[in-house]
Amino acid sequence: MSEAAPHLDLVGPPPTSAGTAPDLSIETLGPGRIVSPLEPLLHARRTSEHYVDEDDRVLLDDTVAGIAARGGRLEDLPGMEPCGPRRSIFFDPSKTRAGIVTCGGLCPGLNDVIAGLVRSLTYHYKVRRVIGFRNGYQGFVPAYGHDVVELTPDSVRDIPVDGGTVLGTSRGHQDPEEIVDCLENTHVNVLFVVGGDGSMRGAMEIARVVRERGLRIAVVGIPKTIDNDIPYIDQSFGFQTAFVLASDAIRAARVEAKSTANGVGLVKLMGRHSGFIACYAALARSDADVVLIPEVPFALEGDGGLLAHVRRRVAERGHAVVVVAEGAGQDLVATGPTVADASGNARLTDIGPYLRRRIVDDFEAAGIETAVRYIDPSYAIRSVPANPYDSVYCTRLSQAAVHAAMSGRTAMVVGRYRRRFVHIPMRLAVSRRNQVDPHGDLWMSVLESTGQPPQLA
Known part of the structure; x- marks a missing residue:
C-alpha cells in the first residue's frame, strides 16, 4: 500500500522575535564566606576574549537582531553565569564529602568525567573523601544492596582508557526521599549527577527534597547525551x-x-x-x-x-x-500504542x-x-573511550562542576554555550530538546x- 505523502511545513524563515527570556538565575545554598584555595589564580584576571569574570555574564543572544528584539537596557539583557572558580566558596573543603553517580545509557567520556571530578576535588580543593554510588540511582537505595566506592586520584588514574563507567549505571526512577536519606547517612554534602534528561529530572527531585529538609547539600549535573539533544549547550560530551x-x-x-x-x-x-x-x-x-x-x-x-x-x-x-x-x-513504522522504557x-x-x-x-x-x-x-x-577532544572537554566540564558545587550552586548543570562554559538551571536543561533546525x-x-x-x- 502506498503511503500518503506527509505535509512538510518547512518553507519560510523562522520567527525573528527573541520571545520571552528564560529564567537563567542559579539557585545557591548561601553566600560564599570562605576564601577559595584558587583565589590566587583569580586575583588579576578580568573578562577578556578567553576568560569571563565571575561578576560578568554570557549573553543569551549573539546576534544584533536577537539583542534588538529584546529591547531595554544593556544590563537587562538575559545572560548566564560563567563557569570557573570563585574567589569565595560556600563549603569548607576540609569538612566536605563529595559523591558521584552515573545514570542512564553509556556514552564515551563517562570515566573521563569521573576522573576529572576526583582530581579537581582532591588536588584543587583538598576534599578528603570522594565516594562513588554504584549502578545509577539504585546505588542510594538500601534494597539493592550496592556498596559505595572510595574514589582517589590513584584509583581513577587509568579509567579513561576504558569505555563505559567504572561506577556502573542503571535506568529508571528511584525514590528521592531514600536518596537524600542516603546522602545524609553517608555525610555527603556535594553530589555530582552525570546523566541525561531523565537523570537530571531525578536530580531536580533530589534538590527539591534537600531544600524541603533544610539541608546544605549541593546537587550539580554534568549532562550526558550521545544524541546532543540538551538545550542551551553547544555540544554534549561524547x-x-x-x-x-x-x-x-x-x-x-x-x-x-x-x-x-x-x-x-x-x-x-x-x-x-x-x-x-x-x-x-x-x-x-x-x-x-x-x-x-x-x-x-x-x-x-x-x-x-x-x-x-x-x-x-x-x-x-x-x-x-x-x-x-x-x-x-x-x-x-508505528504499529500500535506507544510503550515506554x-x-x-x-x-x-x-x-x-x-x-x-x-x-x-x-x-x-x-x-x-x-x-x-x-x-x-x-x-x-x-x-568506546572518548577521543582526545572529548577527553579534554570532559575534564573542563568536571572542573567547572566542582567549582560550581564548592561555591554553593545547586540544581544546575554545566555546559558550553556560544563557546563559553556556563551555569544552566536544571529546569532549563530539561525544558525541551535541542534539535536540528x-x-x-x-x-x-x-x-x-x-x-x-x-x-x-
Whole structure:
C-alpha cells in the first residue's frame, strides 16, 4: 500500500522575535564566606576574549537582531553565569564529602568525567573523601544492596582508557526521599549527577527534597547525551567521538555498496529525537546520498519519495548510501500504542530493518538486481573511550562542576554555550530538546553535501 505523502511545513524563515527570556538565575545554598584555595589564580584576571569574570555574564543572544528584539537596557539583557572558580566558596573543603553517580545509557567520556571530578576535588580543593554510588540511582537505595566506592586520584588514574563507567549505571526512577536519606547517612554534602534528561529530572527531585529538609547539600549535573539533544549547550560530551566513529560506518557502507552491482549501503545511527550524529557523520565523510532525521519527515512512495530517489542515485552512480537516525520515519513504522522504557522514553520501532526491506522490495518490483548492506554500529559507538577532544572537554566540564558545587550552586548543570562554559538551571536543561533546525545552516550543509531534495515527499 502506498503511503500518503506527509505535509512538510518547512518553507519560510523562522520567527525573528527573541520571545520571552528564560529564567537563567542559579539557585545557591548561601553566600560564599570562605576564601577559595584558587583565589590566587583569580586575583588579576578580568573578562577578556578567553576568560569571563565571575561578576560578568554570557549573553543569551549573539546576534544584533536577537539583542534588538529584546529591547531595554544593556544590563537587562538575559545572560548566564560563567563557569570557573570563585574567589569565595560556600563549603569548607576540609569538612566536605563529595559523591558521584552515573545514570542512564553509556556514552564515551563517562570515566573521563569521573576522573576529572576526583582530581579537581582532591588536588584543587583538598576534599578528603570522594565516594562513588554504584549502578545509577539504585546505588542510594538500601534494597539493592550496592556498596559505595572510595574514589582517589590513584584509583581513577587509568579509567579513561576504558569505555563505559567504572561506577556502573542503571535506568529508571528511584525514590528521592531514600536518596537524600542516603546522602545524609553517608555525610555527603556535594553530589555530582552525570546523566541525561531523565537523570537530571531525578536530580531536580533530589534538590527539591534537600531544600524541603533544610539541608546544605549541593546537587550539580554534568549532562550526558550521545544524541546532543540538551538545550542551551553547544555540544554534549561524547558527541564528537560518536560522530567520528559513525562516519567510519558510513565509509564502510560506501565501500560495500560500491563493491556490488547496484549496491545500496544503509546505516542506522543514534538519534531518537535529534539527528545531529547522522548530520555530522554524513558531513565528515561526504559519502551519504541521503540523510534521514527525526526533524524532517519523509515519504517512501511516489516520484518524490525516498525509494524513487535511491533508485535514481543507483542508476546515476551505480550505488547509493542512506543514513538514517533511529528516530526518523517513526510515523511510517508505528504499529500500535506507544510503550515506554524504564526511563520513561517511548520505545521506538526499528526503522533500519524496515527500510532495508522496503528498498529491497522496491528494487525487485522495478526488476533491478541489488544488494543492500545494513550497518548498525550504535552499541559499538556508545561503549568506546572518548577521543582526545572529548577527553579534554570532559575534564573542563568536571572542573567547572566542582567549582560550581564548592561555591554553593545547586540544581544546575554545566555546559558550553556560544563557546563559553556556563551555569544552566536544571529546569532549563530539561525544558525541551535541542534539535536540528530544518531552517538552520547545519541542515543546509547536509543538503548541499548529499544533493538530496529538501523534501522527500
